[in-house]
Amino acid sequence: MMKDPFGGILLNIAFRLLVPFSVVYAVYVLILGESSPGGGFQAGVVMGFGIVLARLILGEESTIFNIKLKNSLALAGCGTFIYTMAGWLTLAGGGKFLDYSFLPFSLEPAHELHALGILMIEIGVTVCVMMTILNIMDVVVKRSEDDGSAE
Amino acid sequence: MIFGVHSPVFIVLLPLSASLLCLAFSRLHRHLGGWVVQLSLLGAFLSSVDSMRQVLDAGGKTIHYWMGNWQPPIGIEFAIDPLNTAVLCMITFISLVVSFYSKPFLENEDWLHYGGYYTLYGLLTVGLCGMTVTGDVFNMYVYLEIMSLAGYGLIAMGGHKSMVAAFRYLLVGTIGASFYLLGIGFLYAMTGSLNMADISERIVPFVHTPLFAFAVACFLVAFGIKMALFPLHGWQPDSYTYSHPGAAGLISGCMSKVPAYAMLRYFFYVFGIHNTVMQSLMNVLGIMGICGILIGSVMALAQYDFRRMLAYSSVAQLGYIAVGMALGNIHGFVGAVLHLINHAFMKCCLFLVVGGITYRFGEVNLYRLGGLNKKMPVSSIAVCLAVLSMVGIPPTCGFFSKWYLMLGAYESQQYIHIVVLVISSLLNAVYYFRIVEQMFVQREASLTELHEPATKLGLPMNMVVPIGITGLGILLLGVYSSTLVNRIVEIGLPEVLMR
Numbered sequence: 089m090m091k092d093p094f095g096g097i098l099l100n101i102a103f104r105l106l107v108p109f110s111v112v113y114a115v116y117v118l119i120l121g122e123s124s125p126g127g128g129f130q131a132g133v134v135m136g137f138g139i140v141l142a143r144l145i146l147g148e149e150s151t152i153f154n155i156k157l158k159n160s161l162a163l164a165g166c167g168t169f170i171y172t173m174a175g176w177l178t179l180a181g182g183g184k185f186l187d188y189s190f191l192p193f194s195l196e197p198a199h200e201l202h203a204l205g206i207l208m209i210e211i212g213v214t215v216c217v218m219m220t221i222l223n224i225m226d227v228v229v230k231r232s233e234d235d236g237s238a239e
Numbered sequence: 240m241i242f243g244v245h246s247p248v249f250i251v252l253l254p255l256s257a258s259l260l261c262l263a264f265s266r267l268h269r270h271l272g273g274w275v276v277q278l279s280l281l282g283a284f285l286s287s288v289d290s291m292r293q294v295l296d297a298g299g300k301t302i303h304y305w306m307g308n309w310q311p312p313i314g315i316e317f318a319i320d321p322l323n324t325a326v327l328c329m330i331t332f333i334s335l336v337v338s339f340y341s342k343p344f345l346e347n348e349d350w351l352h353y354g355g356y357y358t359l360y361g362l363l364t365v366g367l368c369g370m371t372v373t374g375d376v377f378n379m380y381v382y383l384e385i386m387s388l389a390g391y392g393l394i395a396m397g398g399h400k401s402m403v404a405a406f407r408y409l410l411v412g413t414i415g416a417s418f419y420l421l422g423i424g425f426l427y428a429m430t431g432s433l434n435m436a437d438i439s440e441r442i443v444p445f446v447h448t449p450l451f452a453f454a455v456a457c458f459l460v461a462f463g464i465k466m467a468l469f470p471l472h473g474w475q476p477d478s479y480t481y482s483h484p485g486a487a488g489l490i491s492g493c494m495s496k497v498p499a500y501a502m503l504r505y506f507f508y509v510f511g512i513h514n515t516v517m518q519s520l521m522n523v524l525g526i527m528g529i530c531g532i533l534i535g536s537v538m539a540l541a542q543y544d545f546r547r548m549l550a551y552s553s554v555a556q557l558g559y560i561a562v563g564m565a566l567g568n569i570h571g572f573v574g575a576v577l578h579l580i581n582h583a584f585m586k587c588c589l590f591l592v593v594g595g596i597t598y599r600f601g602e603v604n605l606y607r608l609g610g611l612n613k614k615m616p617v618s619s620i621a622v623c624l625a626v627l628s629m630v631g632i633p634p635t636c637g638f639f640s641k642w643y644l645m646l647g648a649y650e651s652q653q654y655i656h657i658v659v660l661v662i663s664s665l666l667n668a669v670y671y672f673r674i675v676e677q678m679f680v681q682r683e684a685s686l687t688e689l690h691e692p693a694t695k696l697g698l699p700m701n702m703v704v705p706i707g708i709t710g711l712g713i714l715l716l717g718v719y720s721s722t723l724v725n726r727i728v729e730i731g732l733p734e735v736l737m738r
Contacts, residue, residue: 158351162263165358169259175252178307185248186307 103145107153110138118214122203128210132217139218140225157226160219167215174208243293247304247317249286250327251369253279258361265354272354273345276361277338283368284331291324291727299730303374311374312434318374321731322576325723326371326500329580333492333587333709334364340591340705341485343598343690343698356396360486363389367497376423377433379501383419383465387412390494394482404477411474415464422457425450439509446514455520458505465498468561469531472554479550484594487546488705491553492587496579499560503575507733512567525565529659531558536666545593545603548670549586552629555663556582562656563644569736571647576728578640581628581716585637588625588709592618595698595706600686605674610683615697619678621710626671628713631664636716643724 114135121127142153155163175186183190188205195201242249257279265272294302302319305311338360345353366386373379391412395405427433429450430441445451460471467475475495482490510517535555542548556578563575595618596603596611612619628637641660648656696703716723 158266161351162266165259165262169256172252172256172259176256179245179248184305184308185245185252188307 099145103142107138107142110134110141114138114214118210119207121210122206128213129217131210132214133221135214136218136221139222143225155219155222157223160222160226164216164219164223167212167217167219170212170215171209173212174205177208178205243289245304246286246289246293247302247319247372248306250283250290250331250372251317251365253282253286254361254368255365258358258365261358261361262351262354265350265357269350269353272350273338273342273357276357277335279361280331280335280338280364283364284328284335287324287327287331287368290319291321291328294319294321294324295726295730312432312437315378316374316434317372318436319372321727322500323371323731325576325580325727325731326497327368329583330364330367330371330493330497333583334360334367334489336705336708337486337488337492337587337591339701340488340594341483342701344483344485344594352396356393356483356485359389359392359396360489363393363486363489363494365389367493370497370501374435375433376426376435376438380416380419380423383416383498383501386494386497387416387465390490393486393490394478396483396486397481399481400477401481401483404474404481408474408478411464411471415461415471418457418464419461422454422461425454425457429454435504435509439511442510446511446516452516452520455510455516458502459520459524462498462502462505463527466495466502466557466560467554468527468557469534469554470527472531472535472557475554476547476550479553479590480544480546484597487590487594488587488709491549491590492583495553495557496560496583499557499579500576503564503572503579506564507572507735511735513735518567521565521567524561525653525656528558528561528565529656531555531561532659532663536663536670540666540670543605545596545605545608545674546590548605549589549593552667552670553582553586555667556586556629558663559640559644559660562660563647566644566647566651566653566656567736568647568650569732570643570650572732572736573724573728574640574643574647577636577643577720577724580723581636581640581713584709584712584716585625585628588621588706588713591702591706591709592622592625595702598702599688599690599692599698601689602686606677607684607686608674608677609681611678613683614692617696617703617707617710618698621706622678623675624710624713626675628717629671630668634717635713636720637713639717639720639724 114131117126117134118128118131121131139153139155142150146152177192178187178190179185181190181192188202191201191205193201193204195204254276257276261272261276264275290302294300299321304317304319306315341356341360345356348356362385366382366389369382370379370386373382391405391409394408395401423433426438429445430438432438432441442451463471479487479491506512506517512518512521532555535551535558539548539551539555542551559578560575563571563578593603595615624635628635631637631641641664645657645660648654648660693699694703
């Protein structure tokens with residue numbers, strides 16, 4: 089399925105609108121997630137959707153908006169590590185684990201640092217969810233291709 | 240010292256960070272991810288030892304570490320007490336040792352499987368340590384799931400029939416986790432708290448209600464499934480038999496002990512045992528333990544696959560721990576804790592040897608082990624030590640835990656427990672000594688060598704040293720068992736037993 093892109097003129101034009109929009113919208117959901125509906129999981133799903141769409145329309149060989157399986161697996165771990173990183177930074181700042189008041193940045197301690205800490209965690213979750221969705225898609229598509237040469 | 244204050248959190252944080260980054264490192268170089276995870280496991284072991292030093296310096300008083308400096312019961316806390324640290328040291332030590340042992344099995348794998356193996360391995364350790372160290376019931380659920388998911392992955396990596404075994408465990412394990420969640424739900428409905436120490440105070444007015452009985456039964460089923468207590472052990476023989484041979488030591492050694500420890504913590508530290516509900520539950524637990532001991536031993540007697548025999552023997556040994564808990568006195572409790580630690584080392588050692596035999600010959604039929612004492616001398620000696628300990632012969636560690644269990648049974652006048660313990664020791668002797676007989680007395684079996692021996696000891700050094708260390712551990716745990724009991728276990732006894 090994935091080897092042959094099923095784009096045509098119509099889909100290619102739609103792609104130019106849809107994919108950048110979904111990626112930008114994902115960032116919006118991510119940033120606003122702290123104080124309104126949304127957040128890391130939703131942002132990750134929307135962003136993953138954009139990349140899945142790009143791969144469906146342009147095919148697997150395309151280099152635009154395309155992340156290979158081996159990279160996405162490693163990046164999923166790194167995304168979750170960003171979450172852990174917030175904890176490490178608070179430890180480095182002299183506080184307890186995940187005590188955002190001690191993040192080593194020169195911001196207003198009470199709320200700005202807390203918002204920054206939560207944002208870091210949301211970014212980590214976003215990357216992780218997005219890469220996991222790509223992984224799931226890759227595995228499902230690989231199953232459906234009998235010849236197994238699609239790597 | 241800054242490190243010292245944070246050492247409780249490092250026990251979990253270091254392996255977690257390393258295993259998350261493991262695949263990315265493995266992408267750069269095949270072995271790099273594995274090294275990072277091993278380094279983090281060493282760090283976790285040192286943190287556990289440091290925590291133990293701190294808690295013993297404080298005279299056994301529980302050390303609390305508040306996540307994000309949120310005070311419990313609102314925040315999540317890690318609680319470090321003497322028993323905790325003993326179990327933590329056991330987990331991280333076994334995990335560290337077995338991580339070296341796994342390497343020869345992964346020689347021909349690509350970076351993805353190599354890195355993936357160590358990712359799952361690190362996450363399994365995270366789950367085990369987290370379950371032991373956390374003081375929050377819902378946090379424990381999260382770690383239980385981390386442990387189970389990593390465990391399913393490692394079991395499925397074993398090849399051959401492992402997929403089916405892993406899937407079966409997944410189905411049963413999910414039911415167990417659901418029961419645990421249900422139990423938390425009832426506890427929360429009654430007390431409005433998720434912190435263990437807080438629940439133990441707030442639960443007191445509810446201990447005679449039917450809701451409490453139901454919640455406690457949920458916990459019994461949940462941990463019973465996870466620790467493979469008879470009759471909930473159906474998933475376990477297949478999973479142990481077909482799991483990845485490199486990780487089988489950790490899976491068999493720790494994965495059923497930590498839920499047992501969690502059950503012990505709930506029953507003795509949170510619910511208290513001096514109420515009618517818990518008394519009748521303890522009776523049920525005792526009957527389950529006795530049946531497990533007898534049926535596990537008999538089933539082990541019937542096996543010819545070495546791994547399967549060990550798996551059934553685990554069912555029996557978990558029965559000992561259940562009986563120790565069910566006795567509900569100090570000696571029974573000490574026996575249960577001691578057996579938990581001892582059995583982890585014994586079973587780990589035996590599974591490491593079995594993995595070594597699989598690695599070299601590709602088959603583990605019990606009746607084709609003849610002449611192994613010449614081919615694999617260190618492994619044979621380790622098996623001897625483990626067998627002596629399983630049967631319960633001093634100075635190996637198995638004797639001391641059984642001794643405490645007997646004392647406990649005598650103290651609470653449960654003579655049937657003593658009879659069962661003796662019978663099961665005899666059965667142990669029957670099915671374990673035939674291994675020794677095969678190895679040392681029978682003439683050499685004709686086995687095809689998959690891997691030519693690299694050293695005179697018959698296995699790569701990566702495998703011989705862990706086998707030797709765990710074998711030595713059995714002996715040392717036996718020799719120093721009085722130190723372990725007097726200095727650590729007896730300091731951490733729950734208050735309910737002191738009355």
